[in-house]
Amino acid sequence: MDVFGDEAFNVPDSTDWLGTPLACLMPVEQAFRCHVCKDFYDSPMLTSCNHTFCSLCIRRCLSVDSKCPLCRATDQESKLRGNWALREAVEAFKNSRKVLLEFARTPPTIQAILPDQAGPSSPSKRKATEMEGPKEEDPESKRPRRSTRSTRARAAELTAAILQEEQDTTPSADPDYVDQPPDDGLVACPICLTRMKEQQVDRHLDTSCPGSPQAASKRRPIPAQTPQPSTFPSFNTRLTSQTNQKPPERLPALAYSMLRDTALRKKLSELGLSTHGSRQLLEKRHKEWITLWNANCDSSRPKKRSELLRDLDEWERTVGNPGTAAGGGGGQQGLGLMARAQATGAQIKDKEFDGKAWATRYGGSFGDLIKQARQGIKRQTLDGNGEKADTKGGGGGEDVGPAELPTLQAREGESSAAPTRMDIVPPSSPPRPGQVDDADTEHDGQAPGKDAIAEDTAMREQVIPGTPDKERQWETSQQQQPPIPGDAQLSGMKKPNPETC
Amino acid sequence: MSLNVAQRRLLQEYRALTNNPPEGITAGPISEDDLLHWECLIQGPEGTPFEGGVFPAELKFPNDYPHMPPTMKFLGDIFHPNVYPSGLVCISILHPPGDDPNHYETASERWSPIQSVEKILLSVMSMLAEPNDESPANVEAAKMWREKRSEYEARVKASVRASLGL
Numbered sequence: 329m330d331v332f333g334d335e336a337f338n339v340p341d342s343t344d345w346l347g348t349p350l351a352c353l354m355p356v357e358q359a360f361r362c363h364v365c366k367d368f369y370d371s372p373m374l375t376s377c378n379h380t381f382c383s384l385c386i387r388r389c390l391s392v393d394s395k396c397p398l399c400r401a402t403d404q405e406s407k408l409r410g411n412w413a414l415r416e417a418v419e420a421f422k423n424s425r426k427v428l429l430e431f432a433r434t435p436p437t438i439q440a441i442l443p444d445q446a447g448p449s450s451p452s453k454r455k456a457t458e459m460e461g462p463k464e465e466d467p468e469s470k471r472p473r474r475s476t477r478s479t480r481a482r483a484a485e486l487t488a489a490i491l492q493e494e495q496d497t498t499p500s501a502d503p504d505y506v507d508q509p510p511d512d513g514l515v516a517c518p519i520c521l522t523r524m525k526e527q528q529v530d531r532h533l534d535t536s537c538p539g540s541p542q543a544a545s546k547r548r549p550i551p552a553q554t555p556q557p558s559t560f561p562s563f564n565t566r567l568t569s570q571t572n573q574k575p576p577e578r579l580p581a582l583a584y585s586m587l588r589d590t591a592l593r594k595k596l597s598e599l600g601l602s603t604h605g606s607r608q609l610l611e612k613r614h615k616e617w618i619t620l621w622n623a624n625c626d627s628s629r630p631k632k633r634s635e636l637l638r639d640l641d642e643w644e645r646t647v648g649n650p651g652t653a654a655g656g657g658g659g660q661q662g663l664g665l666m667a668r669a670q671a672t673g674a675q676i677k678d679k680e681f682d683g684k685a686w687a688t689r690y691g692g693s694f695g696d697l698i699k700q701a702r703q704g705i706k707r708q709t710l711d712g713n714g715e716k717a718d719t720k721g722g723g724g725g726e727d728v729g730p731a732e733l734p735t736l737q738a739r740e741g742e743s744s745a746a747p748t749r750m751d752i753v754p755p756s757s758p759p760r761p762g763q764v765d766d767a768d769t770e771h772d773g774q775a776p777g778k779d780a781i782a783e784d785t786a787m788r789e790q791v792i793p794g795t796p797d798k799e800r801q802w803e804t805s806q807q808q809q810p811p812i813p814g815d816a817q818l819s820g821m822k823k824p825n826p827e828t829c
Numbered sequence: 830m831s832l833n834v835a836q837r838r839l840l841q842e843y844r845a846l847t848n849n850p851p852e853g854i855t856a857g858p859i860s861e862d863d864l865l866h867w868e869c870l871i872q873g874p875e876g877t878p879f880e881g882g883v884f885p886a887e888l889k890f891p892n893d894y895p896h897m898p899p900t901m902k903f904l905g906d907i908f909h910p911n912v913y914p915s916g917l918v919c920i921s922i923l924h925p926p927g928d929d930p931n932h933y934e935t936a937s938e939r940w941s942p943i944q945s946v947e948k949i950l951l952s953v954m955s956m957l958a959e960p961n962d963e964s965p966a967n968v969e970a971a972k973m974w975r976e977k978r979s980e981y982e983a984r985v986k987a988s989v990r991a992s993l994g995l
Contacts, residue, residue, distance in 0.1 A: 339840045343848030363943040364895060365834060366841040389942055392896050393926040397941045646833050647892045688862055 340425070341366075348432035357425075360418045364389060364397060369418045371626040372411040377401040380411050384623035391615060405581070410626055419628075576630060578622045584611045601640070616643050645685065835894040836864045842946050854950045856888070865890040867899075871950060873989060874958045878982040882989035886918070886953075888946065898923045898940035901949065905992050908985055910960040910971035919966035922952045 342357035362369050364385035371383035379398045381389070389397050390405050514523040520537050582595065592610050593603040601617055603610070620639055624630050631639075687694065832840070843857050856869035867888040873879030884907060890899040901923060903916040911919050921938035965971030973981040 339837065339844055341841055341844040341848065343845045346848055365838050366845075366945075367837065385942070388896055393941075395926070397943045400941070642833060646835075691862060 344429060345432065348429070350428065350432040353428070353432075357421070360414075360421050368422055369411075369414060371623065371628065372414045372418065373408040373626060374411045375401075375403050376407050377403065380414060382623075383408070383410075383626040384619065387619045387623050391619060405622070408626075415628060576621075576625050578625050579618045581618060582614065584614075600637075613640070613644065616640060833892075835890060835892055838895055839864045839867075839890060839946075846947060851947055851951065853954060854947070856946055856950060859887075865892070865894070867946070868904075869946075869950060871954055871957075874954050877958045878985035879957045879989060882992060884992075886916075888949070895942040895944070897925055898944070899946075899949070901953065906988055908967070908970050908981075908988055909957065910962050910965045910967055910974050911956055912970075913966040917966070918953060918956075919964070920952060920956050920961075922949055 342354045342361060345351050345354040345357065360368055362372075362380075362382045362385050364381055367382070369380065369382055372380045373383045373386055374380055375386065375396050377396050377399050379396050381397070386397075386408060387405055389395075390403060394402055394404070396403050513525075515526050515529060516523050517529060517532055517537060519533065519539060522532070522537075524532060579599075582592075584592065587595070589607055589610075592607075592614065596603045596610060596614055599614075599617060601613060605613070617636075617640055620636050620643075624636055839858065846854075846856055853872035853874070854869065856867055858864045859866055859868050867890070869886050869888060871884045871886060873882035873884065885904040886901055887904060888899045888901050891897045901918040901920075903912060903918065905916075907916065913919060922940060922944060924939045926940055960971070960974055962971045962975055970981065973984070
């Protein structure tokens with residue numbers, strides 16, 4: 329399972345802090361993560377029972393169960409309220425996380441600054457807290473500057489250590505600085521606040537004082553330093569964008585039982601959504617759109633409509649269309665598949681078409697097609713790309729596009745190389761035995777030869793791992809998939825054809 | 830874009846399980862081609878007839894995980910009142926949200942999106958230690974457990990030993 333060292337699968341998690349001196353940040357990060365998706369809160373919403381979830385997560389939960397997932401108190405979508413303070417806190421933590429983690433993972437720097445603090449080998453929560461205190465205070469005490477800077481800035485300073493100290497003492501981040509009298513050797517007139525030499529004050533009061541405070545430019549010869557907007561860009565822009573833009577309006581839920589098919593179709597087309605599929609699918613699609621839309625309304629950076637449509641499409645291809653999953657609503661499978669078969673052609677031509685997901689989903693069928701195609705191109709591919717396929721083998725999978733698959737599979741063809749791949753091949757994804765047989769007979773008819781026989785044995789070997797019981801389950805679930813018009817099309821587009829090779 | 834909610838959450842859980850593994854449990858996706866299909870190993874809890882055994886099982890997640898629970902199936906033979914002879918585990922945490930039509934379980938015991946693979950496996954471990962004979966999946970095992978406890982324990986121990994190849 330170490331194949332998961334892949335970059336694409338590198339999901340940050342609160343347990344990343346374990347093993348660093350800042351292990352105490354694990355519960356902090358956990359507090360910033362949604363209980364449902366385990367990711368950082370995205371548009372956090374408060375329920376009536378005072379629990380917080382991502383807007384999308386809680387809306388989905390409520391549409392399934394109408395209960396708070398944590399305490400199971402009954403709740404309604406309309407009662408959700410935004411938890412804006414948490415949203416800002418999460419945003420701030422997310423922004424500082426990378427720097428903090430890098431800092432925590434480079435203990436040598438810490439020891440260089442603090443020779444008296446020996447790095448603990450297995451930091452307990454408490455130890456880490458003790459460590460953290462002096463670490464953060466120590467560099468502060470060296471500096472003459474009092475400040476209320478963010479942890480991010482602090483961490484950055486710490487890592488860059490003393491080098492930065494000189495440049496960093498500019499007062500840019502300190503709003504209080506503005507109110508201090510400038511150190512110019514002058515004093516202010518107690519009445520008009522004009523600055524002058526101390527000796528001049530008496531004469532000024534007697535003769536030229538206008539009697540009321542003067543303009544700021546006169547009072548403060550130092551370039552005016554209003555609190556720097558540049559210091560808090562995200563905060564300010566967010567505030568203005570909130571006040572200036574009218575938030576999009578939320579969509580009301582529909583009582584589907586009160587609607588006829590035609591009315592529901594009309595509603596969908598008014599929203600610009602697809603109107604094909606079974607009644608059940610229409611309802612689910614409408615519901616999902618409302619969930620996506622309303623959750624987007626809670627976001628500080630709402631997505632565009634086109635992005636939401638893409639999300640809906642993604643949903644339709646996975647959750648909404650239970651062709652591939654173990655769970656899902658089995659009853660409407662056939663209808664869902666029909667709808668998908670209809671949509672397939674357009675889908676593949678779509679600019680947004682998710683090739684990776686497609687490749688993952690039809691990996692087995694691709695395998696069969698590739699096997700046919702391999703007949704002609706096998707030798708050349710092996711010589712050219714054998715090594716590449718070998719290195720890829722460890723981390724293969726989703727990131728291997730359909731175009732790269734032939735090399736992988738071709739490698740398996742060699743019986744000596746088969747074991748490497750077999751470790752990775754899950755019992756869940758053998759090629760469909762039925763199809764393999766078909767393909768075999770075809771091969772035998774078309775181009776019988778040594779290669780074909782070697783491949784056949786390789787393919788059969790591949791089927792062996794896992795219990796036979798599981799195989800059968802997989803087989804049946806695979807056979808419920810559509811006759812794959814897309815595969816034929818794809819193969820026409822991307823795969824070399826055995827006949828032409 | 831390439832990862833949907835279910836996949837992302839499962840990766841997150843996998844990551845947490847590898848960084849901070851709970852005792853007696855190993856779990857992870859079998860292949861990165863299909864993150865919805867996991868294999869796990871559970872140690873038999875100490876002080877039970879299952880002690881010393883290591884039980885492989887598979888978890889299959891629906892596309893709308895975590896809103897719906899996965900199914901869990903032991904891959905080897907396991908004689909237990911709450912495990913079907915096919916290996917399928919029958920435990921309240923794996924039952925979809927809502928009230929049980931048979932009123933065996935209250936809604937509070939059932940699946941909720943805040944549950945996780947770790948919690949499931951810990952529940953299964955405690956299920957091994959303390960069977961629930963109210964809604965048995967394996968009637969023979971439940972009856973034996975209730976009426977002839979020593980015979981049940983002997984049978985479980987024998988199967989554990991057999992599974993270890995002793």
